[in-house]
Amino acid sequence: MELQIILVFMIIGAITAVELKDLLGAVIAVGAVGLGTSIAFLFLQAPDLAIVQLVVEILSLIILIRAVGMKDEIVIPKEQQLISVFPVIIFIAIFMYFAVKALFEIPSFGSPLMKVAQRYLESGLNETGAANIVSAIILDYRALDTLGEATVLFTAVIGVLAVIREIGRIKQK
Amino acid sequence: MTEYILCFILFCIGFYCILVKRNLIKIIIGLGIMEYAVNLFFILIGYKYGGQFPILSKENMSTVMVDPIPQALILTSIVIGLAVTCFMIAVALRIYKKYGTYDVRELRRLKG
Amino acid sequence: MIKKPEKGMTIIVKTITRYTVGLILLYGIYIVLHGHLTPGGGFAGGVIIALSFIHLMLAFGKETALKKMSVKLSGILESLGAIIFVTVAIIGLVVSGFLFFNFLTGQKPNINSFFNLFSAGIIPLCNIAICLKVGAGLFGIFVALVFFEMEGKND
Numbered sequence: 001m002e003l004q005i006i007l008v009f010m011i012i013g014a015i016t017a018v019e020l021k022d023l024l025g026a027v028i029a030v031g032a033v034g035l036g037t038s039i040a041f042l043f044l045q046a047p048d049l050a051i052v053q054l055v056v057e058i059l060s061l062i063i064l065i066r067a068v069g070m071k072d073e074i075v076i077p078k079e080q081q082l083i084s085v086f087p088v089i090i091f092i093a094i095f096m097y098f099a100v101k102a103l104f105e106i107p108s109f110g111s112p113l114m115k116v117a118q119r120y121l122e123s124g125l126n127e128t129g130a131a132n133i134v135s136a137i138i139l140d141y142r143a144l145d146t147l148g149e150a151t152v153l154f155t156a157v158i159g160v161l162a163v164i165r166e167i168g169r170i171k172q173k
Numbered sequence: 174m175t176e177y178i179l180c181f182i183l184f185c186i187g188f189y190c191i192l193v194k195r196n197l198i199k200i201i202i203g204l205g206i207m208e209y210a211v212n213l214f215f216i217l218i219g220y221k222y223g224g225q226f227p228i229l230s231k232e233n234m235s236t237v238m239v240d241p242i243p244q245a246l247i248l249t250s251i252v253i254g255l256a257v258t259c260f261m262i263a264v265a266l267r268i269y270k271k272y273g274t275y276d277v278r279e280l281r282r283l284k285g
Numbered sequence: 286m287i288k289k290p291e292k293g294m295t296i297i298v299k300t301i302t303r304y305t306v307g308l309i310l311l312y313g314i315y316i317v318l319h320g321h322l323t324p325g326g327g328f329a330g331g332v333i334i335a336l337s338f339i340h341l342m343l344a345f346g347k348e349t350a351l352k353k354m355s356v357k358l359s360g361i362l363e364s365l366g367a368i369i370f371v372t373v374a375i376i377g378l379v380v381s382g383f384l385f386f387n388f389l390t391g392q393k394p395n396i397n398s399f400f401n402l403f404s405a406g407i408i409p410l411c412n413i414a415i416c417l418k419v420g421a422g423l424f425g426i427f428v429a430l431v432f433f434e435m436e437g438k439n440d
Contacts, residue, residue, distance in 0.1 A: 007179040014183055014206050018190045023198055030202050037209045044216050045226040045239045047324040051316075052248060053212075055332045056255045059423065060205070062339065066430060067262045068198060088192050092185050103177055110222040117240050125229055128387065129394035130321035130405040133227040133238075137245040138326070139411045143385040146411075147374065149249040150367060150418055156256035157363070157422045160263045164429045228324065231400060252328050252419065259426050266433055 003043050010036040023068045031061045048134050176217055184210035197265050197275040201258065208254045212247050219243040292346035302344040309337040313420075320412040321405045327415030334416065335423040347431070356428055359421040366417030373407055373414070 010033050017029035034057035041050040107113060114121075120141060121133060130136040138146050187210060190203030219240030225233070227241040269275060293299065316323075317330030342350035377386035389406035398404040 003176060004179065007176065007183070010209075011179065011183055011186065014186045017202055017206070018186060018194070018199070023196070026199065026202055030205055033206060033209060037213055040213060041216060044220050045224060046216055046244050047226055047228075048326065048329070049216065049244055049248060049251070051325055051329045052251050052332070055329060055336060056251055059332065059336060059339075060255055060258050062343075063259055063262050063427070063430060064198070064201070067265055085193060088189060091192075092189060095188075096181060096185060099181055100178070103174070106218065109174060109176055109217065110220060112219055112221060112240050114221075114240050117242050120241065121227065121238055125399065126394070128405055128408070129390055129399060130408050131229045131400055132321050132324065132326070133229070133241045134244050134248070134324075135321050135326050135408060135412075136405075137241055138248060139408045140385070140387060140406075142245065143374070143411070145246070145249065146415070147370065149253060150370060150415065152253050153256050153419065153422055154363075154367065156253075156260050157425055159260050160426050161429055163260075163263045163267055164433050226324075248326075248328060252332070255423075256426075259430070263430060266430070270434075 003040060006036055006040045006043065010040075024065070027061065027064045027068055030064070031057060034060070048132075177214070180210055180214050180217060183213075195277050197268065197277060200277075201261050201265065204261070205254075205258060212250060212254075215243045215247050292348070294344050298344050302340065306337055306341050309340065310334060313337060313416075317412050317416045318409065319402070321408045322400065322402075327412040328419055330412070331416040331419030332423060334420040335427070338424050339427055342427075342431075351428075354424065356425065359425050359428075362417050363421035363425065366414045366419075366421065369414040370411060370418070373410055377407070 013029050013032040013036060017026045017033065020026045020029065034053065038050050038053040038057065041047075041053060120137060124133045124136050125131065128136045128140045130140070184207055187203045187206035190206065191200055194200060194203070219242070221237075221239050224237055224239035225235070227238045227244070265275070268280065272279060313330045313333035313336075315330075316325035316333065317327060320326035320330070338350060338354055341353065374385050377388050378384045380386060380388045385407075387406040387408075394404070394406070403409075
């Protein structure tokens, strides 16, 4: 019951973020959606994820505000959309029809199949010695995925530094 | 079941924002909303009624817990999403410096 | 007498920052070290440590923060984190046949050492390596984005 209230709050926040003309207001509305997912993770019994989502949301807000700045965007009088709205709504309706059809195949909410996870939960403490089962999974049972994630972070840092770097131009006098 | 449908509606709102809006920052905001919806969907699949959080302690040694594997996978996905957002903002700053505007239609007209 | 312009934010923000930025750093280190007992781990702690340095930079200005952690030092720390992570993996491969083998506890961990701070083999080492990598990498990205000047068109 509380989960559905938080989801409705997130949907209202997302509609506000999409439709506001002022860029700074839209960024703050996206911050509200992110904090809403952090609370939803707490209701779904995942405290690890709630901590990570909260701090990542704060950092992403700081960087978005840096890009928006404090300048005023002048609204152009004739607002032509890039693609008109009607075909987009038909496309999204077709997508949602197929998605709902696929929804009836997965196990219903609240009773997952846990074949591999049952083994990890029962013998996690005796095989690794860690009390936090999620840490044992990402650093002992499935540590190769963490290596891949470290590589992706490294590539992102190099990518940002390569884009931002000023390429020197020698001016010919 | 209604939780899954609400999650899909959130995904579709982000999708609509990418297709229709013409400001670069709005497109980045739409991608962020899609990312939150996808992460939330994975954790919704792993929930069990009456389950506990997956941390053992001296008083609590029962093993009726929620599924820990989706949590482990989404933990890395959240941090990777942050890195990709930072990269998109770096590209957007470069575009603003070169063209003077965030409007997507102007980027096709001005050449070099 | 010419007065130098004040850098950073107002004096209220500066006073509060002096008291709390050390506590934020300590909290981040606590979350990393207890990653195998309580929720958290390397990723959450790394982002919190990066946020404490960003807090220092936002309140006091760029030069003061760069004296504490320069760009060169953060590059060295990030590479150090990656090297420690890969070294631990390869030592596990050399000791027995599996990559990332837990060579500090072996196949059967000692039952007296559950729920202690020094337990669970390589998991605290890997948490520290991940914390260094994530924290230094995010601080490097932030410094690069702040030092980029947006005004002035390129021709």
